Amino acid sequence: MKSPLNMGIGVGVVILMVASFFYKVSFGGEFIPSFGLWVAAWMTLIILSFLYKDNPFYKAAEHIMVGLAMAYFAIYYIFQVLEPRFYNRLVLNELQPGEQLFGSPEVFRWALIIPAILGCLMLTRIFPKVAWMSRWSIAATIGLGSGLAIPVTIQANITTQIRAASQLPLDYMTALHGNAEVMPGFTNVHLWQIGVPLLMIGTICGLMYFFFSVPHRGVFGYAATFGIWILMIGFGASFGYTVMARLSLFIGRVLFLLKDWLDWLPT
Amino acid sequence: MRRTVPLVITFIAGVAMIVSFFVNDGTVLSVASSKVKEWGIIIAGFAVVLGTGNIVRVTLHKAKRGEDRPFKIVLLVCLFATMFLGLFFGIDKEIRSTWMNFGMFEREYNPFYWIYFNIQLPLGATMFSLLVFYITSAAYRAFRVRSIEAGILLTTAVIVMLGQIPISSAIGADKVMAWIMVVPNVAAKRAIFMGAAMGIASMSLKIILGIERSYLGGDS
Incomplete structure (x- = not known):
């Protein structure tokens, strides 16, 4: 001013x-x-x-x-x-x-x-x-947080994820027998048949990319490269979702102005 | 005293938490451990008081130096007014009895709730919605398909965005997006979660064992 x-x-x-x-x-x-x-x-x-x-x-x-x-x-x-x-x-x-x-x-x-x-x-x-x-x-506070973090993160992010990944071969067999209801709302069984092995291999390759104790060369290098591709898909999906979430928030504010405040749009 | 006591407290508190997770048989040890968890929440409550005091101190200091003084005064007025209304009327939609209002104003529209609903909520929502412009312009300037990885990221982002617009079903983007979200995206997130969890667990262990001490400050 x-x-x-x-x-x-x-x-x-x-x-x-x-x-x-x-x-x-x-x-x-x-x-x-x-x-x-x-x-x-x-x-x-x-x-x-x-x-x-x-x-x-x-x-x-x-x-x-x-x-x-x-x-x-x-x-x-x-x-x-x-x-x-x-x-x-x-x-x-x-x-x-x-x-x-x-x-x-x-x-x-x-x-x-x-x-x-x-x-x-x-x-x-x-x-x-x-x-x-x-x-x-x-x-x-730090001690309580750290003590809580060890069992909780191991349970939620490691054992639960391993359990879910172990379920995949069973789902794959079900999908091979043509049961399209294996994933709710997902009706294309062929895409699912491709998806299950990709999901398993993708998870393992993604973890291999994070493993730096072995040089990323040879077969391990190829797997790690595939892992980074999978990770890039994950980052791209997160980015796309974030942009659309912000956009829907913006649409919400514009609708608030036009509908609730100015009463220009029918409720 | 300044170094050893905090390390001992961290160790005891950390071990108590781990014990409370694994031992849940009603013994003295498990009950005491679970109560220690409650204590952590109470201690964090005092940290909120410290945080509020700190923001007042920093803002006053800046206002004294003449740095954006009118805005700093606005901040302090909003802070104190809202805190007063909150303490006086409670946090529910309808006013409740608190120790400050002696049971007056039962079941009336709460001004604290009014402030939250009509000022804080629109401010926050609009502030976050602004990010759509900056995130888009930043992406436009920064994204260049210089490698396979960048190409994959960009293609996925575009498909996911297309999959959420009204014409997505007409162009088939919704199905591709759904597949991306439940197959490669889950694989990526699972790998990230597992890696991050191992990092968190190992860092927490280092803190409990006293190997990592940076949280104690520089002269520890």
């Missing part, structure tokens, strides 16, 4: 927005729902204005979003986690049946002081002299 012209345009846009809202409300719209709709529409238009160029409205909206998102996250965590899991149990003594430690609900209740102390130690990061104490709570 450096030049008077830009300032004038900015003030004009704000006046236009406010005037248009009151114009709409004066024709029978209810105040609070209409106001919400109009605020949402203004926010949408302000963000879209960035497509022309960076401007103070967009910058303000950007900062509004950061403030709101942080506040929403904090409040959500307070009411969904700290209140039911900590405050209600420790301060209000509202324990569920079966919530006990070493056979005693009281031990369970008072043991909650330990995470509270560790949580408070995290706040020592604000004070440089005792900031080192925050490492204790960080260590607890």
Whole structure:
């Protein structure tokens, strides 16, 4: 907002927005729902204005979003986690049946002081002299996360995937016998017959590409090359899906403006 | 004290989590391990408080230096106003009793929900929808079919995009897309997931055993 012209345009846009809202409300719209709709529409238009160029409205909206998102996250965590899991149990003594430690609900209740102390130690990061104490709570969080990650990732991403891949030969035999229902919604049995071996070989070759303990030469090199082709198909599919997801989000916003806000399209 | 205690805490917490996953027979060990998992969630709750405090500190510091001062004030006002409304009225669509409003305003439209629905949601959705323009222009500038791999990536992306538009069934792109998504795409994702899982598991093990210590900071 450096030049008077830009300032004038900015003030004009704000006046236009406010005037248009009151114009709409004066024709029978209810105040609070209409106001919400109009605020949402203004926010949408302000963000879209960035497509022309960076401007103070967009910058303000950007900062509004950061403030709101942080506040929403904090409040959500307070009411969904700290209140039911900590405050209600420790301060209000509202324990569920079966919530006990070493056979005693009281031990369970008072043991909650330990995470509270560790949580408070995290706040020592604000004070440089005792900031080192925050490492204790960080260590607890990192340790819990790491300990949880080992069995969970092995189970979800290795054993489950191996189990699903082991099922493939059985599916392949079923497909060879002409049962097109082997994959829901997939009626072309020939494509499926090609797909099953490709899926098995593709997975193995993809893993071979990630195996760097052996030089990628000879037969191993060919397999790794095929693996990178398969990986490229995966990346291409992800890219295409991401673009279309963003596009559908954009269509959603345009429909919101045209249908909900301006009422130009039939509902 | 500054180095050893965090490493011991990490080890105990990590082992407790692994034990809670494998031992689920109601013994003292398994019950205690599962409670430790709950503690982690509570500790993370305090981290949110720290995060909020940190954003306020950084924003105030920038505002004092005169860096985008009006916008920083907007950020702080939005942050505090929303937090106040959230603490006062709760997070549900209808206002609920919280310790701050002493049970007033039962079953009324919640302003916190109003802010989320009418400001935060459209801002977020439009911000992400803008990416379609940048992702497309970046792809147009960056994608050149210089190798077989780049050609495969580009062809797949185009087919997947074509497969999701209304005329896809007329040109047969929907069937090809469906096949790509369930056959080569699954093969690729499966290989990536397995590789990433092995990486995560080995890194986690290094952290629990105290071999990887970078999370403790520079002077550890």
